[in-house]
Amino acid sequence: MSKESEKQRWQRNFADLLQELRVAQTGVQILFAFLLTLPFSNGFTRTTEFQRDVYILALLTAAASAAMIISPVAFHRALFRQGRKPELVRFAHRMATGGLFFMLIAMVSSVLLVSDFVLDRPIAFLLSALTGVWFLLFWAVLPFSRRNWGDDDIDDDDDDPQMLTGD
Template sequence: MSKETEKQRWQRNFADLLQELRVAQTGVQILFAFLLTLPFSNGFTRTTEFQKDVYIVALLAAAAATAMIISPVAFHRALFRQGRKPELVRFAHTMATGGLAFMLIAMVSAVLLITDFVLSRPIAFLLTAVTAVCFLAFWVVLPFARRNWGDDDIADEEDLPARD
């Protein structure tokens, strides 16, 4: 079994990041599209000022998430065939992290908007808080806690052949 070269490792890291961004991109684009159409629906005229403010937060956060999650594609086009894969991977990582943060804000804001529209405000806040805790647990707490669960997996990964 041959060890992967540094160039192969950067290429693999970039391919992994692109796959992750594809998953995130689909979710944020669906949410963004929903938010773009919402003001044109009949029931939107019944929203309160608070709900309109929450809508603007959700819309702008979804727009920011979309911009950040798609930006590695533009960066890749600008650096194409320049041998700067490490720089591209670092940039894509930063944009993916920022995009997920804005996506979290957009998702939680959208939940608050909808629950506040159909339920009482205290219940809406409660359900939104539960949603935020779930997102933070699955997107932040568990992944970062997992980083410290031992080095056994790292040794196992080093024995695997490089992916194409």
Template sequence: MSKETERQRWQRNFADLLQELRVAQTGVQILFAFLLTLPFSNGFTRTSGFQKDVYIVALLAAAAATAMIISPVAFHRALFRQGRKPELVRFAHRMASGGLAFMLISMVSAVLLITDFVLDRAVALVLSGVTGLWFLTFWVFLPFARRNWGEDDLDDEDDDPRSLPGD
């Protein structure tokens, strides 16, 4: 089996990032659509000022996540056939990371909004905090802890755009 070239590795990394972004894009678009329709539902008029503020945070964070997660497509269009795949991969990596951060904020804010609407605020705050820790566990703590588990998957380090040549 032949070793892949640097160009092939950049291409593979970009394809991997696009697959990851497709998953994140679906989730953030569903959340964003829900948040866009919420003010037009009958019960929204009964929300408190706090709940409306939380709603705005959730909506704007979902919009920011959507923009960041979709931005590699626009970047790819602008750089199409210019041989700048390394730059594109690095940009897409940063946008995916930022998009996930905004998605986390939006998800936790949406949970806070709904739980505060149906439960006591103290319970809503605790449940939202637990939700935030749950997301952080699976999106940050476990993945970064895995980076230090040894070198049993040597191919994985090639998937990190920060470890690729030219950085």
């Protein structure tokens, strides 16, 4: 088996990041579309000031998430055929991380909005906090806790932090 060149590795890292962004983009776009239609539903007029504030937070963070997750496409268009794949991969990595952060806020605030509308506020806060913990467990704790597992059998450098951050 031949070792891939540095250029091939950057290309593979970029392809992997794009695939991840496609998955995240779909989720945030569906949430954003739902939030865009919500004020036009009949029950929205019964919302409290608090619920409207939470709605605005959810809407704006979903929009911020979508912007960050989609931004590597625009960046790629601007740098197309300039041989700057390492810069593009580092940028896409940062945007994906920021986009996931805003998506976390959008998801938790959406849960808070809906649960506060149908349940008592203390229960809504509890469910929202549990939702935040649940997302953090799967998006941060588990992935980062696995970073050093199985170091002996790793022959793939696609998760090399230097490759993504340039450090």
